[in-house]
Amino acid sequence: MLLTWVGRAVGERFGPARFVPLLIGPGYLLFMQRTPVTPADWAVTLAAAGLFLAGGRWPLAVTVAESALIVAAHGTAASTPVVAKVLASVALFELAVRRPYRTALIGMLAVTVAYVVVLDQHETVGGVLAVGYRVLCVVGAPLLLGAYLRASRDALAQARARAREAEERRELAAEGARLAERTELARELHDLVAHHVASMALRAGVAREVLPGLTPPVREVLDDIHSAATATLADLRRMVAVLRDPAALQDAGRAGSLLVAPAELPAAVTAVVERSAQAGLRVEPRIDPGLDTLDAVRGLAVLRVVQEGLTNVAKHAGAGTRTLVAVTLAHPAPAPVSAPTACGADTGTGRPDCTDRTVRVEVTDEGPAGPPAARLALPAASTGGGYGLVGLRERVALFGGTLSAGPVPRGPGWRLRAEFPAPRVPRETP
Template sequence: MNRSRIEGLFDQRSSAARAVVLVGVLVGDLLLVHRPSGGRDWGLAAAGILLCAAAGRWAFGALVALSGLLVVAHTLGSDIVPALKVLAAVTLFELSVREYGRRPVAGAAVLALAVAVNRLADLPGELPSVLYKTGIVAGLPLLMGGYVRVTRDAARAARAHAEQEEARAGQRLLAARAAERTTIARELHDLVAHHVSSMVLRVGVARHVVPDTVDARVIEVLDDLHSSGSEALADLRRLVAVLRDPDSVAAAGTASALVTPGALPAALESVLEGSRRAGLAVTAAVDPVLARLDAVRGLAVLRLVQEGLANAAKHAGPGARAELTVRVADDAAVHLTLQDDGAGRPGVSAPGPSGHGLIGMRERVDLFGGRLDAGPTPRGWRLTAELPALRVPSALPALPALPAPPAPPASVRVREQTP
């Protein structure tokens, strides 16, 4: 039995249940152990039981009445005086558990006075015995009830304090995350977005000042650079807005990071066209069912294809070919395969510095509980990913921190896109 259930036994809401249990025990004692000798004793016992049962609602009044009933029973020479003392002590315990202040002390004084009145004939010779019995009948229930009450209230205060500390810790964490997002957003805006904007502006100027005699392919490259830079700048602005205030951006409907239903095939085709313009010969087989994919996994598929094709265009070498296959299985899982023939070709330039492309792809796939494999093959480089169908739990667990992947051996060429 845990602590909360034990505390619940002495809660005020359980007073009626406690009274019923105690009354049942005392009735069993009167029927099986200390049977009253006559109708008068049965009447006194019934009155005591009713008063004890009423303690669940009127503890102080029931205690005063039981103290008076105890004096009456002793005066009449009843045999159930010990049972009435137990009932009075239980009622005093109930009063001490439930209330602070003077009422429990006053109730204990009334009960002690009743016990002393019943022993007046033994005074002063039996004074130590009378004081001891008075302390047992009236003092012990008062102390026990007070101890239970203080312990219960201390446990409640400790739980409330722990909840407050947890709430404060959550607020501090949210504040720290907000400050971190603000710092990242500021750096993105002041550094990255500034330079991208400057490059887009310069490419636009170059496009307009080049003479008409320049090769048309140069014009096409400049147009492509201007278009890609403008899209990157728009994405950066959306990202900065999301980092600064995610709630307001989402409420305004401007956080268009997700791919809308049905737009994924067109978005993939746009990425493929960009890779072809960069010199990578790409063939693709895209499952038409992909148009009905949910927006969350659709964005993941789009980002995986973007990163994979960017790595292939960067590392596979000139004239390389790539094959992309994206299909949706019967269990709604998405399977993506990207194979290029550049890794085993002679004359391929050495790879550039390692970035964070593969790490980001692994993290993105791990969010879905999927699997990603990437590495060299006899034909070149192969990337495979599997995104299982979404399972939405009732409470989303915290995602574990992903360990950094081990450094690849020098003999294996790392395929990364620098940030």
């Protein structure tokens, strides 16, 4: 606490306390000095105060200069001004705080020599001892106090360094645990999931070749199974590669292998719709052409919502269900803005040079012949429900959005809807 207060008051170069001698020195000469004030007294006092201003940058030079000023004042002024002696001790204290011990000893020697030089040669033994005691106080006390504060500062710096090292060790341990978990997950994906998916692809391919007399619908189903399994294997390989390489999670170029490039997002959504149509759903897509302006992370969220919605329709409503897939970028109505925000430059109208957008993804079906109460709700029911919708809700919540799933208000159908904010884009200017 004391070290912090001294550092703020004096400062590394020019703190507020450095200007105090410029006020106290003249005040002492005017109101407290008992002997008549001479021009030499004024010169010595102002010189001592002026030298003290540079103590933050050159503490040793200032200490030596203050000591020399004491010696010079002894031969010019009637008596050495008290301000010069006090500032010499303060300069020695600051030297002990800011510089190593060896440098502080040089300053102590300079102040001691100055007091010895101005010692009256006609002093008695008792007077010499009294002067020596005063020298010990004005030299030893500042030096010890400064050394104590310097040691406290060093101890505080070491404690902070140890705390940083401990925090870094904890972070490394946590990163190691995450790496081990990713490696284990990658191993299980490769040895279990990928193995079975590869077997599915292989058997579907063999069935196409060895089964005689396949009808076109059956061959089409086998082709769809083979292509879906092959695409899944490719995705699994990319995911395993990223899980095994931690750097890939921070490298945008390599981590992007799991994402969808913005320009490819409309085509990727269309491909998901076409695969669902091949599985028997009657899908009507309405894809916003501006979807390619989304970033890769939000684009992946859009793709996953469409995939999960169509999968649930095929699972719970069955083939032949009419389904609407709508992906839009909605622009809210303009509202007055009191102050510009960080997006773009201020246009001078108090309105930021940017616009807000909201991504809306809806997968709505007309429903099967059965009652809608049999459909999966959000969150997943405890009676064997999956985690697809729960995972989607968590994914959308990362962007500050919402996800809802439930029956259509009027009709037997079901609706999955996701909304989340899109990145702000610069406003077009005419």
